[in-house]
Amino acid sequence: MENINWSDLSFGYMKTDYNVRCYYRDGKWGELEVSSSEIINIHMAATCLHYGQESFEGLKAFRGKDGKIRVFRMDENAKRMQSSSHGIKMAELPVEKFEEAVRKVVKLNERFVPPYESGAALYIRPLMIGMGAQVGVRPASEYMFMVFVTPVGPYFKGGFKPSKVCIMRSYDRAAPQGTGTIKVGGNYAASLVAGEKAHELGYAAVLYLDPKEKKYVDECGPANFFGIRGNSYITPQSHSILPSITNKSLQQLATDMGLTVERRAVPVEEIATFDEAAECGTAAVIAPISQIDDLDANKSYVIAKDGKPGPVCEKLYNKLRAIQYGDEPDVYNWVTVIE
Numbered sequence: 001m002e003n004i005n006w007s008d009l010s011f012g013y014m015k016t017d018y019n020v021r022c023y024y025r026d027g028k029w030g031e032l033e034v035s036s037s038e039i040i041n042i043h044m045a046a047t048c049l050h051y052g053q054e055s056f057e058g059l060k061a062f063r064g065k066d067g068k069i070r071v072f073r074m075d076e077n078a079k080r081m082q083s084s085s086h087g088i089k090m091a092e093l094p095v096e097k098f099e100e101a102v103r104k105v106v107k108l109n110e111r112f113v114p115p116y117e118s119g120a121a122l123y124i125r126p127l128m129i130g131m132g133a134q135v136g137v138r139p140a141s142e143y144m145f146m147v148f149v150t151p152v153g154p155y156f157k158g159g160f161k162p163s164k165v166c167i168m169r170s171y172d173r174a175a176p177q178g179t180g181t182i183k184v185g186g187n188y189a190a191s192l193v194a195g196e197k198a199h200e201l202g203y204a205a206v207l208y209l210d211p212k213e214k215k216y217v218d219e220c221g222p223a224n225f226f227g228i229r230g231n232s233y234i235t236p237q238s239h240s241i242l243p244s245i246t247n248k249s250l251q252q253l254a255t256d257m258g259l260t261v262e263r264r265a266v267p268v269e270e271i272a273t274f275d276e277a278a279e280c281g282t283a284a285v286i287a288p289i290s291q292i293d294d295l296d297a298n299k300s301y302v303i304a305k306d307g308k309p310g311p312v313c314e315k316l317y318n319k320l321r322a323i324q325y326g327d328e329p330d331v332y333n334w335v336t337v338i339e
């Protein structure tokens with residue numbers, strides 16, 4: 001693309017050429033349709049507008065040194081969207097249909113996949129909404145699945161740098177037995193007030209504690225949390241966090257680097273013992289954490305005293321990025337080359 005300054009892009013929306021849509025009617029999914037419109041025409045009584053029947057996903061396509069376009073672990077996003085559908089009573093989309101839609105929308109918008117050197121990527125946003133008129137609180141009988149794409153810049157513009165996060169004990173993003181494990185819009189609406197407050201106070205994100213007891217670390221805004229202590233990769237197991245595909249991938253890489261992976265409840269005080277801590281997710285892969293302020297408890301955990309990312313985070317980050325961009329062989333079969 002001629003006029004895009006790839007390395008200056010932020011994580012924002014830019015119009016691309018096409019999106020792909022698919023409708024569920026009369027108990028079955030139809031064929032994929034290609035659209036060049038950014039607009040969705042829906043009934044005012046659609047369940048997505050009233051009762052939050054909406055789920056979404058986020059994944060990326062990367063252009064390699066060889067010019068090839070690679071999509072990372074889209075089968076995992078497809079399965080997570082199925083789990084979101086189960087959780088809020090929407091129609092389940094077959095994994096193959098999800099993958100076909102992703103391949104199609106990336107291919108159609110190929111000119112928006114940033115060049116290798118830029119460190120940017122094409123963000124892919126699948127979403128599903130309940131359509132059709134319904135006034136009572138019931139699931140819709142019709143659904144729309146769609147996928148659009150938009151190029152996004154490198155997450156770390158000034159280099160791979162740690163940031164501060166905060167714990168705010170008077171906010172939760174999800175209920176103990178609620179929808180925290182699925183990717184539905186309501187969880188994100190519930191996180192906006194605390195998120196804005198954290199940003200105003202100069203923090204990169206809110207680190208949520210478990211909503212039942214406020215004893216354990218849950219996750220970090222729109223990312224999972226992990227800590228490194230000695231030879232261990234420690235990450236929370238909880239009923240209120242989203243199973244991150246990045247975290248799952250990092251656990252595999254950590255295991256294969258000889259680290260011990262511990263997935264368990266992580267008491268908040270344990271943070272004091274970590275050599276490194278980080279957020280992980282599709283947006284940044286790894287965003288190291290320098291300090292965690294537990295605002296209501298008036299307590300601070302300083303992790304990166306020198307303000308630099310730790311060696312394990314850096315190694316994991318470089319390894320995963322290398323697989324995504326095709327710099328290293330895809331030994332885990334995580335990547336789909338878009339032909």
Ligand SMILES: Cc1ncc(COP(=O)(O)O)c(C=O)c1O
Nearest residue numbers: 222223224242244245246281282
């Ligand atoms: C709440 C939440 N946790 C974690 C993640 C990270 O998940 P992934 O690695 O699949 O992007 C995301 C982003 O999708 C998220 O929204």
